[in-house]
Amino acid sequence: MLEEVAGGVIAPNGFVVGSTHCGLKGNVKKHDIGIITSEYPCKAAALFTTNQIVAAPIIYSRKVIKRGGVHAIVVNSGNANACTGERGYKDAETMAQLTAKELNTTPDRILVASTGIIGHPLPMQKIKKGIIKASNSFGNTQSHAAHIAKTIMTTDLAPKHIAVKIPIAKKEVTIGAIAKGSGMISPNMATMICFITTDAEISLNTLRSCLKHSVEKSFNQITVDGHMSTNDMVAILANGMARNKNISFSSKSELALFQKALDHVTQQMAKAIVKDGEGASKFVQIEVLGAKTILDAKKIARSVAESPLVKTAINGEDPNWGRIVSAAGYAGVKLEESKIKLFINKTLIFKNGLPVTPTPKNLPDQMKKEEILIQLQLGIGNGETTMWTCDLSKEYIKINADYHT
Numbered sequence: 001m002l003e004e005v006a007g008g009v010i011a012p013n014g015f016v017v018g019s020t021h022c023g024l025k026g027n028v029k030k031h032d033i034g035i036i037t038s039e040y041p042c043k044a045a046a047l048f049t050t051n052q053i054v055a056a057p058i059i060y061s062r063k064v065i066k067r068g069g070v071h072a073i074v075v076n077s078g079n080a081n082a083c084t085g086e087r088g089y090k091d092a093e094t095m096a097q098l099t100a101k102e103l104n105t106t107p108d109r110i111l112v113a114s115t116g117i118i119g120h121p122l123p124m125q126k127i128k129k130g131i132i133k134a135s136n137s138f139g140n141t142q143s144h145a146a147h148i149a150k151t152i153m154t155t156d157l158a159p160k161h162i163a164v165k166i167p168i169a170k171k172e173v174t175i176g177a178i179a180k181g182s183g184m185i186s187p188n189m190a191t192m193i194c195f196i197t198t199d200a201e202i203s204l205n206t207l208r209s210c211l212k213h214s215v216e217k218s219f220n221q222i223t224v225d226g227h228m229s230t231n232d233m234v235a236i237l238a239n240g241m242a243r244n245k246n247i248s249f250s251s252k253s254e255l256a257l258f259q260k261a262l263d264h265v266t267q268q269m270a271k272a273i274v275k276d277g278e279g280a281s282k283f284v285q286i287e288v289l290g291a292k293t294i295l296d297a298k299k300i301a302r303s304v305a306e307s308p309l310v311k312t313a314i315n316g317e318d319p320n321w322g323r324i325v326s327a328a329g330y331a332g333v334k335l336e337e338s339k340i341k342l343f344i345n346k347t348l349i350f351k352n353g354l355p356v357t358p359t360p361k362n363l364p365d366q367m368k369k370e371e372i373l374i375q376l377q378l379g380i381g382n383g384e385t386t387m388w389t390c391d392l393s394k395e396y397i398k399i400n401a402d403y404h405t
Contacts, residue, residue, distance in 0.1 A: 060089065348360070
């Protein structure tokens with residue numbers, strides 16, 4: 001039913017991208033400005049950072065998305081255009097105006113995104129030349145797909161992209177995505193950007209609902225360091241070129257299939273961000289089961305996931321159950337210690353308020369694995385959740401100590 005294919009955001013029918021180097025990044029071989037657009041107008045939905053300090057492009061794009069119609073996304077890396085005052089907002093407007101001119105549309109149909117160092121005004125002469133050059137390089141080849149995925153990277157070590165095909169009412173519907181994120185990653189959006197394209201015919205309200213549901217189960221379930229940024233955005237554009245039966249709340253089977261495919265896309269992108277966490281050597285999945293409520297489960301999962309002591313223990317391949325259990329204990333959730341069970345990679349290491357003795361012989365080998373599963377069974381209800389994080393290494397400190405404004 002669901003098939004992964006190549007192409008990322010250009011895999012769906014009717015989408016093209018263009019990108020180039022305009023001088024925001026030091027390496028001339030690295031593209032730093034790009035445009036994603038469709039041959040036909042798109043219905044669009046987006047979610048943004050919940051930080052109260054937000055970048056100029058976020059303020060601008062929040063206004064655009066209210067209309068629900070978008071023709072293109074213009075994005076730059078290397079400069080966040082955050083904490084840049086009135087000038088920053090005017091620069092975001094100008095980016096939209098320049099892009100709209102190249103595409104023969106209006107600025108209120110252009111989403112603007114930026115990522116990079118905060119506090120520096122955009123060099124608008126470079127931006128202008130970059131937008132013109134990017135718009136003259138539109139295409140939908142695999143080379144175009146690779147370049148746009150790399151364009152949005154900052155401290156990322158690897159590009160992040162995915163596309164899937166699904167059959168809906170005898171029509172082939174495709175969803176594609178690119179994402180960036182490596183550090184400053186925290187639930188409720190982080191230093192991350194994800195652009196999603198689809199050729200599905202879908203109602204606007206349904207698209208908004210699907211995106212919100214999908215983000216809640218993916219990007220809002222990841223953390224690298226608990227630090228939320230100013231520029232975070234997830235946006236989806238749907239141009240209807242698959243000519244499928246319109247997906248709406250009343251078309252339950254088609255909606256369920258589309259939601260499942262979108263969830264797969266966002267969860268794979270979310271996991272890719274965590275796996276590419278700054279300095280990370282371990283991918284960690286935290287499952288909290290048997291909490292009184294889902295909210296309680298989320299509080300505990302986040303408390304464990306963001307504990308520097310838990311994360312450094314995992315980096316050192318130490319199954320330090322005390323750090324995990326105590327992190328759960330200070331999450332602000334009522335627990336019954338005697339009912340808690342703790343598993344690492346399905347090996348029981350804590351129960352009845354005591355560590356399992358003798359220590360399971362296979363535990364050291366389990367800790368050497370690149371993927372670690374931490375499971376806390378609380379035994380007091382039906383609330384459960386899953387969160388993804390990574391270890392905390394010396395390399396993370398080095399990367400962020402060397403990263404200056």
